[in-house]
Amino acid sequence: MTQFITAFFSGSAHGAIYALVSMGLVLVWRGAGVVNFAQMGQAMFTTYIASQLIMHKSSYWIAFVIALLAGAILGAIVDFGLMRPLSARKNSALLNSESMRTTIPVIASLGVLGILKALAGIIWAGEERGFPSPVSTNGIKIGTTTLAFTAFDLFVIGVVLITLLLTTVFFTRTGMGLAMRASALNPEVTRLSGIRIKSVRTLSWAISGVASSLAGLLITPSTNLSPNTLDLLLIVGFTAAVIGGLTSLVGAVVGGFAIGYVISFVNVYSSPENVFLAILIFLMLMLFLRPQGIFGTKEVRRV
Amino acid sequence: MFSARRIWLKSTLIAALFALGLLILGKTLGAYNQTQLASVATLFIGVLSVTLLTGASGQISLGQGAIMAVGGYAAALLVLNLGFSIWLAFILAVVIAAIAGLFLGLAAARLTGPYLAGTTLVIALAIPTLANRFESTLGGDVGLSVDVGNPPMWLTKFLGDIGIEQWQLFVAIPFSALTLFGVLNLSRSRSGRVWRAIRDNEVAASLHGLNVARNKVIAFVCASGLAGLAGALYGFRGIVGPSVYPIDLSLALLTGAVIGGLRSISGALIGTIFIVFLPDLIGKITSTFKVSEQVSNYLPALVSGVLLLLTIVINPAGLATASTQLLKRRHRTK
Numbered sequence: 001m002t003q004f005i006t007a008f009f010s011g012s013a014h015g016a017i018y019a020l021v022s023m024g025l026v027l028v029w030r031g032a033g034v035v036n037f038a039q040m041g042q043a044m045f046t047t048y049i050a051s052q053l054i055m056h057k058s059s060y061w062i063a064f065v066i067a068l069l070a071g072a073i074l075g076a077i078v079d080f081g082l083m084r085p086l087s088a089r090k091n092s093a094l095l096n097s098e099s100m101r102t103t104i105p106v107i108a109s110l111g112v113l114g115i116l117k118a119l120a121g122i123i124w125a126g127e128e129r130g131f132p133s134p135v136s137t138n139g140i141k142i143g144t145t146t147l148a149f150t151a152f153d154l155f156v157i158g159v160v161l162i163t164l165l166l167t168t169v170f171f172t173r174t175g176m177g178l179a180m181r182a183s184a185l186n187p188e189v190t191r192l193s194g195i196r197i198k199s200v201r202t203l204s205w206a207i208s209g210v211a212s213s214l215a216g217l218l219i220t221p222s223t224n225l226s227p228n229t230l231d232l233l234l235i236v237g238f239t240a241a242v243i244g245g246l247t248s249l250v251g252a253v254v255g256g257f258a259i260g261y262v263i264s265f266v267n268v269y270s271s272p273e274n275v276f277l278a279i280l281i282f283l284m285l286m287l288f289l290r291p292q293g294i295f296g297t298k299e300v301r302r303v
Numbered sequence: 304m305f306s307a308r309r310i311w312l313k314s315t316l317i318a319a320l321f322a323l324g325l326l327i328l329g330k331t332l333g334a335y336n337q338t339q340l341a342s343v344a345t346l347f348i349g350v351l352s353v354t355l356l357t358g359a360s361g362q363i364s365l366g367q368g369a370i371m372a373v374g375g376y377a378a379a380l381l382v383l384n385l386g387f388s389i390w391l392a393f394i395l396a397v398v399i400a401a402i403a404g405l406f407l408g409l410a411a412a413r414l415t416g417p418y419l420a421g422t423t424l425v426i427a428l429a430i431p432t433l434a435n436r437f438e439s440t441l442g443g444d445v446g447l448s449v450d451v452g453n454p455p456m457w458l459t460k461f462l463g464d465i466g467i468e469q470w471q472l473f474v475a476i477p478f479s480a481l482t483l484f485g486v487l488n489l490s491r492s493r494s495g496r497v498w499r500a501i502r503d504n505e506v507a508a509s510l511h512g513l514n515v516a517r518n519k520v521i522a523f524v525c526a527s528g529l530a531g532l533a534g535a536l537y538g539f540r541g542i543v544g545p546s547v548y549p550i551d552l553s554l555a556l557l558t559g560a561v562i563g564g565l566r567s568i569s570g571a572l573i574g575t576i577f578i579v580f581l582p583d584l585i586g587k588i589t590s591t592f593k594v595s596e597q598v599s600n601y602l603p604a605l606v607s608g609v610l611l612l613l614t615i616v617i618n619p620a621g622l623a624t625a626s627t628q629l630l631k632r633r634h635r636t637k
Contacts, residue, residue: 103363122598277429
């Protein structure tokens with residue numbers, strides 16, 4: 001029973017972070033039609049910035065806010081400097097078919113990932129370092145028993161729930177959010193009704209940058225920070241997004257928690273070595289049984 | 304158009320010239336560059352598998368490195384446990400990797416673009432962990448140590464003394480040339496045309512009565528066979544282990560294929576030479592400028608990343624464009 005509770009708690013806390021990563025992926029996929037494999041590279045880079053600030057005696061919260069801002073800027077730069085010029089060339093020989101129009105941006109985002117990792121290596125020597133958490137990471141005590149649940153875990157779940165609430169309000173109650181939903185649904189009609197879909201796209205990249213930067217800040221206290229530590233998080237976030245259907249934010253969150261429980265139960269009841277295989281099997285099963293995801297809609301191909 | 308016989312003749316000629324060129328270079332260059340050339344001959348096969356899969360059939364795989372690992376482990380186990388000769392083991396590695404590719408392809412045919420990329424990325428990370436799962440047979444993190452052995456007597460009589468590095472190169476040359484020959488023919492064959500049709504417009508291809516799913520799987524199987532061969536040759540430089548086939552290897556193959564030209568076979572060769580020799584080139588440049596080790600270690604990754612993006616945005620057809628455009632012009636005047 002204690003094993004079960006341990007697995008459940010750590011699954012909830014990690015699942016919340018996976019949900020953030022997954023939301024970041026969904027935002028860019030819906031807003032710009034790209035699965036951004038550089039996302040956790042961006043998060044790694046902004047977490048290094050935060051870590052650098054903290055090392056130079058800045059308070060955690062100032063570093064926290066600056067890292068989120070840097071995430072937004074980095075996301076916008078990727079769109080502005082790479083994805084926009086790329087979509088301007090969509091009629092070139094290499095990009096004039098549907099299959100290549102989805103494949104080439106993936107390769108481009110991998111290029112961004114490589115560049116960010118190399119830059120982090122050049123600037124910060126690429127060595128592993130710890131990252132602080134704002135609250136205690138010791139188990140909460142009730143009487144004499146120590147739970148496998150920490151104040152930091154509570155903090156993580158709280159932050160993720162607030163983020164979810166804010167994005168929901170943004171998408172349902174604000175004009176800009178409405179414009180983003182419209183442009184995801186039908187870019188051409190949205191453009192014709194006077195909305196600048198290019199700016200809307202850049203905004204999706206920026207918001208996704210913030211979400212992934214947040215995920216980086218929340219996961220590194222338990223994993224440490226190095227140019228490669230967040231690679232695993234991308235895979236997990238991607239699997240979560242696929243479970244949720246890749247287009248639904250609610251699906252992304254549900255998928256994030258689902259994969260969080262899968263991983264922590266495999267960790268507790270089997271062994272950490274089997275985590276990758278479990279993710280792979282889970283992803284494959286999902287793709288075979290329900291490729292459109294739990295909350296996705298089946299794509300209909302018109303001729 | 305070309306007649307079938309002319310295509311055969313032409314590709315035989317190109318593959319023979321390729322093998323001869325490598326042989327002559329291998330005889331004249333020093334040991335270090337022989338190793339590098341062996342890497343070129345080996346990774347050329349890997350990059351060609353990407354060219355075939357992504358360039359011709361429009362499917363993306365970030366897991367080619369994992370398929371290379373399948374080929375490497377298969378060959379190593381056959382040699383170590385069953386005492387097979389390396390030649391037979393390499394050929395069987397192709398078959399085994401192709402079977403792995405069949406399963407992967409069956410899943411892949413249902414997936415498009417980003418789904419396929421993500422799934423193959425998970426595979427690229429999951430397969431090397433199997434080495435720890437079955438530590439007693441697969442050797443865990445360390446891997447299995449294997450090499451290409453010694454050159455046979457008749458060859459040393461014929462070519463004089465052959466060093467280890469040179470022999471590695473000589474083992475890779477025939478496989479590399481055969482692959483080149485095969486891919487040249489394949490790209491001009493019915494299969495090649497079918498793949499391109501599916502890549503360019505899946506709906507139109509299926510309306511023309513082409514079995515889209517089956518042909519996608521065939522492309523995956525062919526590409527996986529090649530990756531398996533490349534993986535076997537790559538591992539037999541010394542060790543078949545998880546550290547030999549990292550995720551970066553899959554990405555390097557993709558980078559090479561794109562920078563050289565995703566749709567061209569000559570581009571695959573240019574791209575391979577690029578990824579093999581870039582670290583050397585940058586090392587030469589940085590050694591004259593006195594940069595710290597921290598910078599020079601990461602500079603090749605930075606440069607290849609930047610060049611990858613520049614290629615995609617500015618010159619999507621890759622470095623090989625110039626040569627193919629020349630060829631096209633010549634055809635038009637005929």
